[in-house]
Amino acid sequence: MTSFEELTTKERPTWCPGCGDWGILTALKKALVELNLPKHQVVVVAGIGCSGHLPQWINTYAFHSLHGRALPVAQAIKLANHELNVIAVGGDGDGYGIGMGHFIHAMRRNVNITYIVHDNQIYGLTTGQASPTSEKGFKTKSTPHGQIEPPVNPIALALSADCSFVARGFAGDVPHLVKLIVQGIQHKGFALIDVLQPCVTFNYLNTFDYFYRRIYKLEEDSSYDPTNKQEAFKRAFEWGERIPIGLFYKENRKTYEDELPQISQMPLVKQKIDFVDIKNLIEEMC
Amino acid sequence: MSEFSWKIGGEAGYGIMTTGFILGKSFVRAGFFVFDTNEYPSLIRGGHNTYTVRISEDPVFSHSKKIDILVALTDIAIEKHKKEVRKDGFIIYDEGFVNVKELKGINLIPVPLTKIAIEKGGQNIMRNNVALGASFALIDVDPEILYDAIRDTFKGKKGEDIAQTNINVAKAGYEYVLEKFQNINKIKIKSNGKQKRMYINGNEAIAIGAIKAGCKFYAAYPMTPASSILHYLASKENDYNIIVKQTEDEIAAIHMAIGASFAGVRAMTGTSGGGFSLMTEALGLAAITETPLVVVLAQRPGPSTGLPTHTEQGDLRFAMHASNGEFPRVIVAPGDVNECFYETFNAFNIAEKYQLPVIIITDKFLAESHATTDPFFIDGMKIDRGQLLSEDKAKNIQDYKRYENTISGISLRALPSQENTIFKAATDEHDEYGRLSEEPADRIIQVDKRFRKMKVLETEIDGAxxxxxxxxxxxxxxxxxxxxxxxxxxxxxxxxxxxxxxxxxxxxxxxxxxxxxxxxxxxxxxxxxxxxxxxxxxxxxxxxxxxxxxxxxxxxxxxxxxxxxxxxxxxxxxxxxxx
Missing domain, CATH: 3.40.50.920 (Rossmann fold)
Structure with a gap:
């Protein structure tokens, strides 16, 4: 049985006290315990930013990639060994800014991995500049006169990019987030879990209190059907007085791996390469 | 005469590349040595394309400046290349479409290429095959070698009927010239006997070298002149169980190759200078995480997009210094198709043995020119995966240090899914376990350890x-x-x-x-x-x-x-x- 303790490293996270990242790390570990995934069968892939430090503090295999580049690494790990559970983590700057191109294509590709985005609407590790999800008018070090652009909407983007599992969690509600991560890992296909994650040091606007007052859970609305994309789009644009969290949308479609006869028998990594017969290839050239 | 050169010139989009290749292939099959090279602008239709084939009784390693037979499908082809035609050489041109006045010292061979193509084949694009037949009428060889090569080229792709029509068209061209120009002095060339040889270009040789090396993952974004590696490997992905992925950009391509390699499969990416520019940051990622990686850099003239479809060796210094920081890498520069094959195979061994990035640097001229060579000699080619831990060995390991400070600088490499060897591969500097560390001592240990690998490598490689x-x-x-x-x-x-x-x-x-x-x-x-x-x-x-x-x-x-x-x-x- 996988235990919470064995997933915990000796080193203590260096995140700010009270940071939403703590909740995400706890929720991820709890989800792995709940799913009873052996720790050596899990690879956590991160980009750069405060979120990028997460793999250091969870006792699984990990690849700490470059800024914005968690997803291409994570997808390829899964393609090379689809028996692994691959979880990518990143921030809003990482995934929705510099890594936006990978984000869109990973979703339509539908490789069976889970992507958890620490969405704090600010750049934390670089000490407080505007991020792609910062609200219009938000004043930061890089936008002292207020952010001019409207924020990107990751949920709506995911829906339009054919993401097969679209969810939003809140770092201040760990039990709910655990459920979402469990569902995300269980989902066959690319699962996005955007997590509202207050930055207690640099984001004075989108605080825990800000979210406690606004969020509601989609699953508590019995009329909500997470297989209805049109409905999901409507809720995706809901932001302000009320902010929905939970599962927005889910569909079952083939994963990228399902379409690859190359790995239908066994993972790529298990295929022998000691002797590759290339006689035919040479013959074709003659 | 022990050799001759043939050139075809015309607009893009009319099958010039296939035509030149068929001519070359027919002579290779007949036991001759062949080298070809092409030139084309960065567009799909129009412009001016050429394909030059040099045929020799003896081994031949490049094209030559002098042309014996020029096939001109357009006026521009005459204008641009008439000076390359040797004294008493031939210009075959499309009578009725191409205008030529008398050229001193050159035999003009007007042939109604398009007209014959439409009459005998029904399509004007077949005029190239008329030209092939016409060319053979100027050379003292059995035209059957041409018909065989045409059959082989078209049979697989388009079926027996189309193949036969193309042959008929070529025959018509051959007979037309034979009948109309009876007094010409044919080019004399004699095969030293049929022997099986390959007719292959640099990119194909690299791709086959990678397959032989057990490459299981190739990720790339299309870019001339590297694209045909992507095409070749994609065409073989199901035969050899290789995942070939066209990515959203070159940044994704190199990161995917790194990810796949981290997970334990041999992986490669390929591009040209512009795409390599986008890959540079990740080159350092492969280096600091000590993830084996093979990158093909097929050069073309820069800066920026430069001359997109031409050739240059302008990226040597760039490859040597690409990416921030200091780290060891290997750069191998094959000079011919054989070296493309063998050095690509070696590149995978080096990358895994020394756990670092290896760059194979070529250029458009090498990547796309076909040369004749003996079938690759594959006996004794051995895969060396270096310090990669087997499942069994990994089981017995205690206190695993992925980046252990060893004498050689090379550390045991575990793979995700192995039970006792959980580790972190990190883009930031780290300690021997892979944990992030900004301590001066750890920094020095890791930098020195990475560079120490080169000392061992230097003794293993004969680089000239x-x-x-x-x-x-x-x-x-x-x-x-x-x-x-x-x-x-x-x-x-x-x-x-x-x-x-x-x-x-x-x-x-x-x-x-x-x-x-x-x-x-x-x-x-x-x-x-x-x-x-x-x-x-x-x-x-x-x-x-x-x-x-x-x-x-x-x-x-x-x-x-x-x-x-x-x-x-x-x-x-x-x-x-x-x-």
């Missing part, structure tokens, strides 16, 4: 080859695709009693310092030949050995050297020295 006479009057130094034209130039110089030696630098990193010194220190005249503006290899030689080149022969018009150009420039050097 020498051809010709060591005591020659002239020693040429070069790298990469210039090898072919240089070897051909040496033959021509030999006929003129000029003795030449040639030092080919095969590995740029680790640089063959001792071998270079031993061949250059006492050399009388050292001539650097490079397909670039600034003589980049020359500066590397100076840096590594202190030796200055006496002369530089540089070319940066986007075209490869011809042997004749090299000869005349070397002769100029010799005359200049005597004055």
């Amino acid at each position: 080859k020498f051809y010709g006479d060591k005591d020659a009057e002239v020693i040429i130094v070069s790298w990469g695709s210039t090898k072919g034209p240089i070897l051909e130039a040496m033959k021509l110089l030999h006929k003129k009693d000029i003795k030449v030696g040639f030092l080919q630098i095969l590995y740029i990193i680790p640089f063959p310092v001792n071998k270079t010194k031993s061949f250059l220190e006492d050399a009388k005249k050292k001539i650097l030949i490079e397909n670039n503006k600034t003589g980049q290899l020359g500066s590397v030689i100076k840096e590594k050995t202190g030796i200055d080149m006496d002369y530089k022969i540089l070319k940066y018009d986007g075209r490869p050297f011809t042997p004749e150009e090299i000869v005349s420039q070397i002769e100029e050097v010799l005359i200049h020295d005597k004055l």
Whole structure:
């Protein structure tokens, strides 16, 4: 049985006290315990930013990639060994800014991995500049006169990019987030879990209190059907007085791996390469 | 005559590449040695394309400046290439579509190519095959070798009927010229007997080398002249169980290759200079995480998109220094299709053994030119996965340190899913376990450990080859695709009693310092030949050995050297020295 303790490293996270990242790390570990995934069968892939430090503090295999580049690494790990559970983590700057191109294509590709985005609407590790999800008018070090652009909407983007599992969690509600991560890992296909994650040091606007007052859970609305994309789009644009969290949308479609006869028998990594017969290839050239 | 050259020129989009390839293939099958090269602008229809095929009774390593038969499908083809046609050579042109006045010393062969194509085949695009048939009527060989090659080319792709129609069209061209031009002096060439040889270009050789090496994952974004590696591997992905992924950009391509390699499969990416620019940051990621990686950099003239479909060797320094920070890498520069194959195979072994990025640097001229060579000799080619831990070995490991500070600098490499060896691969500096560390001591240990690997590697690699006479009057130094034209130039110089030696630098990193010194220190005249503006290899030689080149022969018009150009420039050097 996988235990919470064995997933915990000796080193203590260096995140700010009270940071939403703590909740995400706890929720991820709890989800792995709940799913009873052996720790050596899990690879956590991160980009750069405060979120990028997460793999250091969870006792699984990990690849700490470059800024914005968690997803291409994570997808390829899964393609090379689809028996692994691959979880990518990143921030809003990482995934929705510099890594936006990978984000869109990973979703339509539908490789069976889970992507958890620490969405704090600010750049934390670089000490407080505007991020792609910062609200219009938000004043930061890089936008002292207020952010001019409207924020990107990751949920709506995911829906339009054919993401097969679209969810939003809140770092201040760990039990709910655990459920979402469990569902995300269980989902066959690319699962996005955007997590509202207050930055207690640099984001004075989108605080825990800000979210406690606004969020509601989609699953508590019995009329909500997470297989209805049109409905999901409507809720995706809901932001302000009320902010929905939970599962927005889910569909079952083939994963990228399902379409690859190359790995239908066994993972790529298990295929022998000691002797590759290339006689035919040479013959074709003659 | 022991050889001849044939060239076809016309608009893009009319099958010129296939036509040239068929001609080359037919002669390879008949036992001749062939080298071909193409030239085309960056567009899909229109413009001016050429395909040049040199056919010889003896081994041949590059194209030649002189053309014996020019097939002109357009007026531009005549204008651009009439000066290349040798005295008493031939120009076959599309009568009714191409206008030519008398050309002194050249045999004009007007053939209604399009008309015959429509009459016999129903499609004007088949005029190329009429031209092929017409060409064979000027050469003293059995045209059956042509018909066989046409059948082989079209049968698989388009079926027996289409193949036969194409053959009929070619036959019509052959018979037309035979009947109309009975008094011509045919080109005489004689095969030394059929022998099985490959007719292959650099990219195909790299792709097959990668397959032989057990490459299981290739990720790339299309970019000339690297794209045909992607195409070739994609066409074989199900036969050899390779995942070939066209990615959203080159950044994703290299990160995917790194991810797949981290998970334990041999992985490669390929691109040209522009795409390589996007990959540079991740090159450092492979280095600091010590993830094996093979990158093909097929150069074209820059900066920026430069001359997208042409050739140059302008990225040597770029490859050597790409990415921020200091880290070891290997750069190998194959000079012909054989080296493309064998060095790609070696590149995978080196990448895994030393856990670092290996760059295979080529260029458009090498990537897309076909050459004849013996079938690759594959006996004894051994996969060496270095310190990769097997499942069994990993089970017995306690207190695993992925980045252990070993004497060789090489550490045991575990894979995700192995039970006792959980570790972190990190883009940030780390300690021996892979945990992030900003401690000065850890930093020094890890930097030194990474560089120590090169010390071992240097002893394993013989990075230079020498051809010709060591005591020659002239020693040429070069790298990469210039090898072919240089070897051909040496033959021509030999006929003129000029003795030449040639030092080919095969590995740029680790640089063959001792071998270079031993061949250059006492050399009388050292001539650097490079397909670039600034003589980049020359500066590397100076840096590594202190030796200055006496002369530089540089070319940066986007075209490869011809042997004749090299000869005349070397002769100029010799005359200049005597004055």
